[in-house]
Amino acid sequence: MNPNKTIHPILKNNYIPRLLASGLFVLSAFAEFEIADKSAQFWLLILFALSWPHIARFSPFFSKESKQSELVNMHIDAIFSAIFLIVLSTYHFAGLVLAILVANALFIGFFKLLLSTLATFFSLVLLWHLFISPIDLQPASIAAQLVGGAFVIFYYSTFATMGYHLTRNMIKLNRKVEALSQTDPLTGCFNRLYLDSNLNSELNRSNRLNYPLCLIFADIDHFKQINDHHGHVVGDAILREFVHLVTLAVRNEFDWVARYGGEEFVIVLPNSDLKNGTRVAERIQKKLAQHKISVEDSSFSITCSFGISCNNTPSNLGTSELIKQADKALYLAKHAGRNCIKTAKQLSNNEPR
Numbered sequence: 001m002n003p004n005k006t007i008h009p010i011l012k013n014n015y016i017p018r019l020l021a022s023g024l025f026v027l028s029a030f031a032e033f034e035i036a037d038k039s040a041q042f043w044l045l046i047l048f049a050l051s052w053p054h055i056a057r058f059s060p061f062f063s064k065e066s067k068q069s070e071l072v073n074m075h076i077d078a079i080f081s082a083i084f085l086i087v088l089s090t091y092h093f094a095g096l097v098l099a100i101l102v103a104n105a106l107f108i109g110f111f112k113l114l115l116s117t118l119a120t121f122f123s124l125v126l127l128w129h130l131f132i133s134p135i136d137l138q139p140a141s142i143a144a145q146l147v148g149g150a151f152v153i154f155y156y157s158t159f160a161t162m163g164y165h166l167t168r169n170m171i172k173l174n175r176k177v178e179a180l181s182q183t184d185p186l187t188g189c190f191n192r193l194y195l196d197s198n199l200n201s202e203l204n205r206s207n208r209l210n211y212p213l214c215l216i217f218a219d220i221d222h223f224k225q226i227n228d229h230h231g232h233v234v235g236d237a238i239l240r241e242f243v244h245l246v247t248l249a250v251r252n253e254f255d256w257v258a259r260y261g262g263e264e265f266v267i268v269l270p271n272s273d274l275k276n277g278t279r280v281a282e283r284i285q286k287k288l289a290q291h292k293i294s295v296e297d298s299s300f301s302i303t304c305s306f307g308i309s310c311n312n313t314p315s316n317l318g319t320s321e322l323i324k325q326a327d328k329a330l331y332l333a334k335h336a337g338r339n340c341i342k343t344a345k346q347l348s349n350n351e352p353r
Protein backbone atom coordinates (compact mmCIF):
# COMPACT_ATOMS: atom_id res chain seq x y z
CA MET A 1 0.00 0.00 0.00
CA ASN A 2 1.31 3.44 -0.86
CA PRO A 3 1.05 5.42 2.41
CA ASN A 4 0.98 8.76 0.56
CA LYS A 5 -2.42 7.88 -0.80
CA THR A 6 -4.02 7.61 2.61
CA ILE A 7 -2.31 10.51 4.37
CA HIS A 8 -4.39 13.60 4.91
CA PRO A 9 -2.85 16.82 3.50
CA ILE A 10 -2.58 18.32 7.01
CA LEU A 11 -0.41 15.49 8.28
CA LYS A 12 1.53 15.52 5.03
CA ASN A 13 2.08 19.30 4.96
CA ASN A 14 3.40 19.39 8.48
CA TYR A 15 5.88 16.58 7.91
CA ILE A 16 8.79 18.62 6.48
CA PRO A 17 8.56 21.50 9.04
CA ARG A 18 8.36 18.93 11.82
CA LEU A 19 11.35 17.04 10.43
CA LEU A 20 13.41 20.25 10.16
CA ALA A 21 12.42 21.26 13.69
CA SER A 22 13.47 17.86 14.95
CA GLY A 23 16.79 18.26 13.14
CA LEU A 24 17.37 21.60 14.85
CA PHE A 25 16.43 20.01 18.14
CA VAL A 26 19.04 17.31 17.67
CA LEU A 27 21.65 19.92 16.74
CA SER A 28 20.90 22.04 19.79
CA ALA A 29 20.97 18.98 22.06
CA PHE A 30 24.36 18.03 20.66
CA ALA A 31 25.55 21.56 21.22
CA GLU A 32 24.91 20.94 24.93
CA PHE A 33 27.99 18.68 25.28
CA GLU A 34 27.78 18.15 29.00
CA ILE A 35 24.46 16.34 28.73
CA ALA A 36 25.63 14.34 25.74
CA ASP A 37 28.46 13.04 27.83
CA LYS A 38 26.48 11.68 30.71
CA SER A 39 22.89 10.92 29.86
CA ALA A 40 21.34 7.77 28.43
CA GLN A 41 18.04 9.62 28.23
CA PHE A 42 19.76 12.04 25.91
CA TRP A 43 20.19 9.31 23.30
CA LEU A 44 16.61 8.19 23.75
CA LEU A 45 15.52 11.75 23.18
CA ILE A 46 17.58 12.03 20.02
CA LEU A 47 16.05 8.77 18.80
CA PHE A 48 12.59 10.09 19.54
CA ALA A 49 13.33 13.44 17.86
CA LEU A 50 14.45 11.70 14.70
CA SER A 51 11.56 9.25 14.60
CA TRP A 52 8.77 11.59 15.76
CA PRO A 53 8.04 13.33 12.42
CA HIS A 54 7.64 9.92 10.74
CA ILE A 55 5.39 8.62 13.53
CA ALA A 56 3.33 11.83 13.41
CA ARG A 57 2.85 11.47 9.69
CA PHE A 58 2.31 7.77 9.22
CA SER A 59 0.56 6.63 12.40
CA PRO A 60 -2.22 9.01 13.39
CA PHE A 61 -2.48 8.92 17.16
CA PHE A 62 -5.73 7.97 18.89
CA SER A 63 -7.95 9.05 16.08
CA LYS A 64 -8.34 7.98 12.47
CA GLU A 65 -9.65 11.47 11.74
CA SER A 66 -6.57 13.33 10.55
CA LYS A 67 -7.45 16.75 11.90
CA GLN A 68 -8.13 15.35 15.34
CA SER A 69 -4.94 13.38 15.08
CA GLU A 70 -2.98 16.53 14.19
CA LEU A 71 -4.32 18.24 17.32
CA VAL A 72 -2.94 15.34 19.36
CA ASN A 73 0.35 15.68 17.48
CA MET A 74 0.54 19.34 18.50
CA HIS A 75 0.27 18.32 22.15
CA ILE A 76 3.05 15.83 21.62
CA ASP A 77 5.01 18.71 20.06
CA ALA A 78 4.44 20.65 23.30
CA ILE A 79 5.71 17.73 25.40
CA PHE A 80 8.66 17.44 23.04
CA SER A 81 9.46 21.15 23.53
CA ALA A 82 9.19 20.80 27.32
CA ILE A 83 11.67 17.92 27.26
CA PHE A 84 13.90 20.08 25.11
CA LEU A 85 13.88 22.80 27.77
CA ILE A 86 14.60 20.29 30.50
CA VAL A 87 17.49 18.78 28.57
CA LEU A 88 19.06 22.14 27.91
CA SER A 89 18.67 22.91 31.63
CA THR A 90 17.90 26.54 31.21
CA TYR A 91 14.94 28.79 31.51
CA HIS A 92 16.39 31.18 29.00
CA PHE A 93 14.16 29.95 26.23
CA ALA A 94 11.02 29.68 28.34
CA GLY A 95 10.27 33.41 28.04
CA LEU A 96 10.91 33.27 24.32
CA VAL A 97 8.63 30.26 23.93
CA LEU A 98 5.90 32.03 25.86
CA ALA A 99 6.25 35.23 23.82
CA ILE A 100 6.11 33.34 20.56
CA LEU A 101 3.14 31.29 21.70
CA VAL A 102 1.20 34.41 22.67
CA ALA A 103 2.08 36.04 19.34
CA ASN A 104 0.95 32.88 17.58
CA ALA A 105 -2.30 32.90 19.48
CA LEU A 106 -2.98 36.49 18.48
CA PHE A 107 -2.17 35.66 14.90
CA ILE A 108 -4.16 32.46 14.55
CA GLY A 109 -6.86 33.07 17.15
CA PHE A 110 -6.50 29.50 18.30
CA PHE A 111 -6.70 30.16 22.04
CA LYS A 112 -8.18 26.87 23.16
CA LEU A 113 -5.44 24.88 21.50
CA LEU A 114 -2.83 27.30 22.73
CA LEU A 115 -4.00 27.07 26.34
CA SER A 116 -4.13 23.30 26.36
CA THR A 117 -0.71 22.89 24.73
CA LEU A 118 0.76 25.55 27.02
CA ALA A 119 -0.66 23.69 30.01
CA THR A 120 0.91 20.47 28.75
CA PHE A 121 4.20 22.22 28.16
CA PHE A 122 4.53 23.97 31.51
CA SER A 123 3.11 21.21 33.67
CA LEU A 124 5.72 18.85 32.31
CA VAL A 125 8.54 21.33 32.98
CA LEU A 126 7.15 22.01 36.46
CA LEU A 127 6.71 18.33 37.32
CA TRP A 128 10.27 17.63 36.27
CA HIS A 129 11.52 20.58 38.28
CA LEU A 130 9.58 19.65 41.44
CA PHE A 131 9.84 15.88 41.56
CA ILE A 132 12.67 14.65 39.43
CA SER A 133 15.49 17.11 39.43
CA PRO A 134 15.60 20.84 40.00
CA ILE A 135 16.46 22.49 36.74
CA ASP A 136 19.84 24.11 36.80
CA LEU A 137 19.43 27.80 36.12
CA GLN A 138 22.93 28.05 34.73
CA PRO A 139 22.74 29.19 31.14
CA ALA A 140 23.48 26.64 28.46
CA SER A 141 26.55 26.96 26.26
CA ILE A 142 26.51 29.72 23.62
CA ALA A 143 26.32 27.16 20.81
CA ALA A 144 23.34 25.47 22.47
CA GLN A 145 21.63 28.83 22.94
CA LEU A 146 22.12 29.80 19.30
CA VAL A 147 20.90 26.57 17.79
CA GLY A 148 18.26 26.21 20.49
CA GLY A 149 17.01 29.75 19.81
CA ALA A 150 16.74 28.95 16.11
CA PHE A 151 14.91 25.76 17.05
CA VAL A 152 12.40 27.55 19.28
CA ILE A 153 11.65 30.21 16.69
CA PHE A 154 11.34 27.74 13.87
CA TYR A 155 9.40 25.21 15.89
CA TYR A 156 6.78 27.59 17.17
CA SER A 157 6.32 29.48 13.94
CA THR A 158 5.67 26.08 12.37
CA PHE A 159 3.22 25.43 15.18
CA ALA A 160 1.48 28.72 14.40
CA THR A 161 1.29 27.90 10.70
CA MET A 162 -0.16 24.48 11.46
CA GLY A 163 -2.75 25.98 13.76
CA TYR A 164 -3.59 28.62 11.22
CA HIS A 165 -4.06 26.08 8.42
CA LEU A 166 -6.04 23.78 10.68
CA THR A 167 -8.36 26.58 11.74
CA ARG A 168 -8.78 27.82 8.19
CA ASN A 169 -9.52 24.33 6.90
CA MET A 170 -12.02 23.70 9.69
CA ILE A 171 -13.79 27.00 9.07
CA LYS A 172 -13.91 26.27 5.32
CA LEU A 173 -15.20 22.77 5.95
CA ASN A 174 -17.83 24.01 8.38
CA ARG A 175 -19.05 26.55 5.86
CA LYS A 176 -19.17 23.88 3.17
CA VAL A 177 -21.11 21.48 5.38
CA GLU A 178 -23.50 24.24 6.43
CA ALA A 179 -24.07 25.30 2.81
CA LEU A 180 -24.56 21.69 1.70
CA SER A 181 -27.02 21.00 4.48
CA GLN A 182 -29.13 23.98 3.40
CA THR A 183 -28.97 23.58 -0.35
CA ASP A 184 -31.00 21.51 -2.77
CA PRO A 185 -28.30 19.72 -4.79
CA LEU A 186 -30.27 19.67 -8.04
CA THR A 187 -31.42 23.27 -8.34
CA GLY A 188 -29.04 25.12 -6.02
CA CYS A 189 -31.86 26.87 -4.14
CA PHE A 190 -32.51 26.29 -0.43
CA ASN A 191 -33.89 22.94 0.64
CA ARG A 192 -36.76 21.88 2.87
CA LEU A 193 -34.49 21.75 5.92
CA TYR A 194 -33.57 25.41 5.47
CA LEU A 195 -37.21 26.34 4.95
CA ASP A 196 -38.28 24.52 8.12
CA SER A 197 -35.61 26.10 10.27
CA ASN A 198 -35.69 29.63 8.82
CA LEU A 199 -39.28 30.42 8.03
CA ASN A 200 -40.11 30.65 11.71
CA SER A 201 -37.38 33.18 12.48
CA GLU A 202 -38.29 35.15 9.35
CA LEU A 203 -41.89 35.23 10.58
CA ASN A 204 -40.86 36.28 14.09
CA ARG A 205 -38.79 39.12 12.65
CA SER A 206 -41.73 40.25 10.56
CA ASN A 207 -44.02 40.26 13.62
CA ARG A 208 -41.43 42.07 15.75
CA LEU A 209 -40.80 44.79 13.16
CA ASN A 210 -44.46 44.86 12.25
CA TYR A 211 -44.22 44.26 8.52
CA PRO A 212 -46.11 41.65 6.45
CA LEU A 213 -44.51 38.47 5.14
CA CYS A 214 -45.73 36.75 2.03
CA LEU A 215 -45.31 33.11 1.07
CA ILE A 216 -45.80 31.79 -2.46
CA PHE A 217 -46.32 28.12 -3.16
CA ALA A 218 -45.30 27.49 -6.79
CA ASP A 219 -45.97 24.18 -8.52
CA ILE A 220 -44.94 23.45 -12.12
CA ASP A 221 -47.93 22.25 -14.15
CA HIS A 222 -48.09 18.75 -15.60
CA PHE A 223 -44.52 18.06 -14.67
CA LYS A 224 -45.14 14.32 -14.60
CA GLN A 225 -45.95 14.42 -18.32
CA ILE A 226 -42.63 16.12 -19.06
CA ASN A 227 -40.81 13.40 -17.15
CA ASP A 228 -42.82 10.63 -18.74
CA HIS A 229 -42.45 11.91 -22.31
CA HIS A 230 -38.94 13.34 -22.26
CA GLY A 231 -37.20 11.63 -19.37
CA HIS A 232 -35.87 12.71 -15.99
CA VAL A 233 -32.78 14.41 -17.45
CA VAL A 234 -35.04 16.89 -19.20
CA GLY A 235 -37.20 17.17 -16.06
CA ASP A 236 -34.11 17.96 -13.97
CA ALA A 237 -32.92 20.61 -16.42
CA ILE A 238 -36.35 22.22 -16.35
CA LEU A 239 -36.34 22.31 -12.54
CA ARG A 240 -32.93 24.04 -12.59
CA GLU A 241 -34.03 26.58 -15.19
CA PHE A 242 -37.27 27.21 -13.31
CA VAL A 243 -35.34 28.12 -10.16
CA HIS A 244 -33.05 30.34 -12.22
CA LEU A 245 -36.02 32.24 -13.65
CA VAL A 246 -37.66 32.56 -10.24
CA THR A 247 -34.48 34.01 -8.74
CA LEU A 248 -34.41 36.58 -11.54
CA ALA A 249 -37.95 37.61 -10.63
CA VAL A 250 -37.42 38.20 -6.90
CA ARG A 251 -35.41 40.73 -4.87
CA ASN A 252 -31.82 39.54 -4.48
CA GLU A 253 -31.05 40.36 -0.87
CA PHE A 254 -34.47 39.90 0.72
CA ASP A 255 -36.46 37.13 -0.93
CA TRP A 256 -35.49 33.49 -1.01
CA VAL A 257 -36.57 30.30 -2.72
CA ALA A 258 -36.68 26.81 -1.23
CA ARG A 259 -37.58 23.50 -2.83
CA TYR A 260 -40.47 22.06 -0.88
CA GLY A 261 -40.31 18.73 -2.67
CA GLY A 262 -40.51 17.39 -6.25
CA GLU A 263 -41.66 20.23 -8.50
CA GLU A 264 -43.03 22.35 -5.64
CA PHE A 265 -41.21 25.46 -4.48
CA VAL A 266 -41.78 27.97 -1.72
CA ILE A 267 -40.85 31.61 -2.27
CA VAL A 268 -40.57 33.75 0.86
CA LEU A 269 -41.00 37.49 0.47
CA PRO A 270 -40.32 39.50 3.65
CA ASN A 271 -41.95 42.90 3.91
CA SER A 272 -44.52 42.03 1.23
CA ASP A 273 -48.31 41.68 1.34
CA LEU A 274 -50.67 39.67 -0.88
CA LYS A 275 -50.57 42.39 -3.54
CA ASN A 276 -46.78 42.35 -3.71
CA GLY A 277 -46.82 38.54 -3.73
CA THR A 278 -49.29 38.48 -6.61
CA ARG A 279 -47.09 40.88 -8.55
CA VAL A 280 -44.06 38.63 -8.05
CA ALA A 281 -46.05 35.55 -9.13
CA GLU A 282 -47.20 37.43 -12.26
CA ARG A 283 -43.60 38.36 -13.00
CA ILE A 284 -42.58 34.69 -12.78
CA GLN A 285 -45.52 33.70 -14.96
CA LYS A 286 -44.44 36.26 -17.56
CA LYS A 287 -40.86 35.07 -17.51
CA LEU A 288 -41.97 31.47 -17.97
CA ALA A 289 -44.20 32.48 -20.90
CA GLN A 290 -41.41 34.43 -22.60
CA HIS A 291 -38.67 31.93 -21.99
CA LYS A 292 -38.32 28.63 -23.80
CA ILE A 293 -36.18 26.19 -21.87
CA SER A 294 -33.63 24.47 -24.13
CA VAL A 295 -32.52 20.97 -23.25
CA GLU A 296 -30.71 18.59 -25.58
CA ASP A 297 -31.64 20.38 -28.84
CA SER A 298 -35.30 20.65 -27.84
CA SER A 299 -37.07 23.54 -26.26
CA PHE A 300 -39.88 23.44 -23.74
CA SER A 301 -42.49 25.86 -22.47
CA ILE A 302 -43.74 25.36 -18.97
CA THR A 303 -46.43 26.96 -16.87
CA CYS A 304 -46.81 27.12 -13.14
CA SER A 305 -49.63 27.48 -10.61
CA PHE A 306 -49.28 29.73 -7.58
CA GLY A 307 -50.91 29.84 -4.14
CA ILE A 308 -50.14 32.88 -2.01
CA SER A 309 -50.59 33.54 1.70
CA CYS A 310 -49.58 36.41 3.95
CA ASN A 311 -49.15 36.49 7.72
CA ASN A 312 -51.51 39.46 8.04
CA THR A 313 -54.42 37.81 6.19
CA PRO A 314 -55.97 36.94 8.61
CA SER A 315 -53.65 38.48 11.15
CA ASN A 316 -50.79 36.74 13.01
CA LEU A 317 -50.58 33.49 11.09
CA GLY A 318 -47.98 31.01 12.35
CA THR A 319 -45.56 29.09 10.12
CA SER A 320 -47.64 25.98 9.56
CA GLU A 321 -50.83 28.00 9.05
CA LEU A 322 -49.04 30.23 6.51
CA ILE A 323 -47.90 27.18 4.54
CA LYS A 324 -51.31 25.55 4.84
CA GLN A 325 -53.07 28.65 3.47
CA ALA A 326 -50.68 28.94 0.52
CA ASP A 327 -51.10 25.22 -0.18
CA LYS A 328 -54.89 25.55 -0.17
CA ALA A 329 -54.66 28.55 -2.51
CA LEU A 330 -52.41 26.49 -4.79
CA TYR A 331 -55.03 23.75 -4.79
CA LEU A 332 -57.56 26.33 -5.95
CA ALA A 333 -55.22 27.46 -8.71
CA LYS A 334 -54.76 23.88 -9.93
CA HIS A 335 -58.53 23.37 -9.91
CA ALA A 336 -59.10 26.60 -11.75
CA GLY A 337 -57.26 25.11 -14.71
CA ARG A 338 -53.57 25.71 -13.74
CA ASN A 339 -51.23 28.49 -14.93
CA CYS A 340 -52.98 30.85 -12.57
CA ILE A 341 -52.52 32.65 -9.27
CA LYS A 342 -54.79 32.32 -6.23
CA THR A 343 -54.40 34.01 -2.88
CA ALA A 344 -55.49 33.05 0.65
CA LYS A 345 -58.05 35.86 0.45
CA GLN A 346 -59.99 33.86 -2.13
CA LEU A 347 -60.13 30.83 0.14
CA SER A 348 -63.16 31.51 2.30
CA ASN A 349 -65.70 30.96 -0.47
CA ASN A 350 -63.83 28.18 -2.22
CA GLU A 351 -62.26 26.38 0.71
CA PRO A 352 -60.93 23.06 -0.66
CA ARG A 353 -61.83 19.96 1.23
Ligand SMILES: Nc1nc2c(ncn2[C@@H]2O[C@H](COP(=O)(O)OP(=O)(O)OP(=O)(O)O)[C@@H](O)[C@H]2O)c(=O)[nH]1
Pocket residue numbers: 186219220221222223224225227231232233234235236239261262263334338
Ligand atom coordinates in the same frame (compact mmCIF):
# COMPACT_ATOMS: atom_id res chain seq x y z
N1 LIG B 1 -36.96 15.06 -13.12
C1 LIG B 1 -37.36 15.10 -11.85
N2 LIG B 1 -38.63 14.81 -11.54
C2 LIG B 1 -39.05 14.87 -10.28
C3 LIG B 1 -38.18 15.21 -9.25
N3 LIG B 1 -38.87 15.19 -8.07
C4 LIG B 1 -40.14 14.82 -8.39
N4 LIG B 1 -40.25 14.62 -9.71
C5 LIG B 1 -41.42 14.22 -10.50
O1 LIG B 1 -42.38 15.25 -10.49
C6 LIG B 1 -43.64 14.67 -10.87
C7 LIG B 1 -44.72 15.32 -10.06
O2 LIG B 1 -45.92 14.87 -10.60
P1 LIG B 1 -47.33 15.28 -10.02
O3 LIG B 1 -47.22 15.45 -8.52
O4 LIG B 1 -48.33 14.33 -10.53
O5 LIG B 1 -47.57 16.73 -10.56
P2 LIG B 1 -47.81 17.27 -12.03
O6 LIG B 1 -47.63 16.24 -13.08
O7 LIG B 1 -46.97 18.48 -12.18
O8 LIG B 1 -49.31 17.67 -12.00
P3 LIG B 1 -49.94 19.00 -11.44
O9 LIG B 1 -49.05 19.49 -10.36
O10 LIG B 1 -51.27 18.64 -10.92
O11 LIG B 1 -49.99 19.96 -12.57
C8 LIG B 1 -43.50 13.17 -10.63
O12 LIG B 1 -43.45 12.53 -11.87
C9 LIG B 1 -42.17 13.03 -9.93
O13 LIG B 1 -41.51 11.82 -10.30
C10 LIG B 1 -36.83 15.51 -9.59
O14 LIG B 1 -35.98 15.84 -8.75
N5 LIG B 1 -36.47 15.45 -10.91
